[in-house]
Amino acid sequence: MGSWLLVPADKEKALAQAASAGADVVVLDLARASSEDRKQHTRLAARDFLMSHREQVVAARKFSRWVRIGPIVGMEWRQDLDAAIEGGPEGFVLAECVGPEQVKELAAALYELEGRLGIPNGSTKIIPEVGGSPTSALQLRSFAEELHPRVSGLAWDPALLARSMGARRMRGPGGLWTDALAHVRALVLLTAHARNLEVIEAPFRNLREPEGMTRAAAAAAADGFTGMLAIDPSQVDDINKAFEPSQEQIAEARELVGVFALNPNAHSIAFRGRYVGQAELSKARALLGEG
Known part of the structure; x- marks a missing residue:
């Protein structure tokens, strides 16, 4: 699954475009901060999208349905989970995951909900977003040593890591990642491949640089990532082309x-x-x- 389209579930226009974008995976983003009233509306919109796209009749191509939730603090993540699971997504991306214990907490909640809703036990997968702070980046090895059976891949969030370090840039000349981010990116790649997991590249966030997007997707595929996040449907085609296997x-x-x-x-x-x-x-x- 090469292209992972991240869709803000609080944006009606983005939801309407998601099914026809041609992505391999549509990830509904419930991890965005918003007011409680807005959150309730967003959860219902995400659940309705998931339920209405179980049978993908009008989609440009069949896609997997995932949901991004988290971080695991307070109760918002659990409320997001309770709403989304009714739509039967294939898995959850866990934002700002700091270690395997949080994966276990999410997995335990999934086990309870799958039993209650008649979903096959263990069928709902997890992809944690890891390395979002210097401390969690240095603990990446623990994900390989304590791999939960629900974990099917790893992703990373360079923007969060850069903010946690007070960094004023993420890329240097030529669009290359800065040293610290490149180091964490390499650790995520190695950890995922050590356990035969999918590994998802972070999105290219400057929509005004289509050439940079093309280069970033090509680099991700060449470096060993199995997929890449898109933040706009306009990026999906570049990612699909980059990850299409050669003859x-x-x-x-x-x-x-x-x-x-x-x-x-x-x-x-x-x-x-x-x-x-x-x-x-x-x-x-x-x-x-x-x-």
């Missing part, structure tokens, strides 16, 4: 799956001058749309 990648994936099919009991095999295992097989199958 060479498809051919290699088919060859790898075929070699394992001839050796069904093998844990690892020699392939194109290297040894590959089940993690590489899973990625090949995912690229081919086989799981």
Whole structure:
């Protein structure tokens, strides 16, 4: 799933455009701060969108439905969760996640709600947004060591990290991430790949620089991210193009799956001058749309 369109659930126009944007995933954002009255309206709008798009008849392409909630302080995140789960989203992005304990807290709440609503246990996934402060960035290793089975990927929030450090910029000359942000970005990538998880690049936030958006999407795909967030439908096409597998990648994936099919009991095999295992097989199958 390459393109993840982040949609402010309090914006009617954005919700109306989401289904036809062509994104692989639509993420309804309930984590935005607002008044309690506005929050209630937003929760209902998100629930209605999720329920009305279970059957995607008019969508430009079929998309997964996710919801961004959090942070886990106070009770707002739980109220967001209670409202959204009725729409049966595929998963939740947990904003400002500081450690595995918060993932466990969200997972426990999901377990309770799935049982109450008749949703298959464990089917609702979690992607935590990690590394949003210097302290949590230095604890990223804990996500690999204490991986909850609901966690299907990792994302990161460079804007939050920059604010927490008092940084006045996120990118330097040529659009490259500043040193601290590039370091955290690399840690998120390594942590995700160490546990065979999806890893989602942060959005490119300057809508007035389409060329910068194109470069950012290409860099994310080339660096090993499996997807990227968009904050506007106009960015989706660039992301889809960047993450579309090449014919060479498809051919290699088919060859790898075929070699394992001839050796069904093998844990690892020699392939194109290297040894590959089940993690590489899973990625090949995912690229081919086989799981």
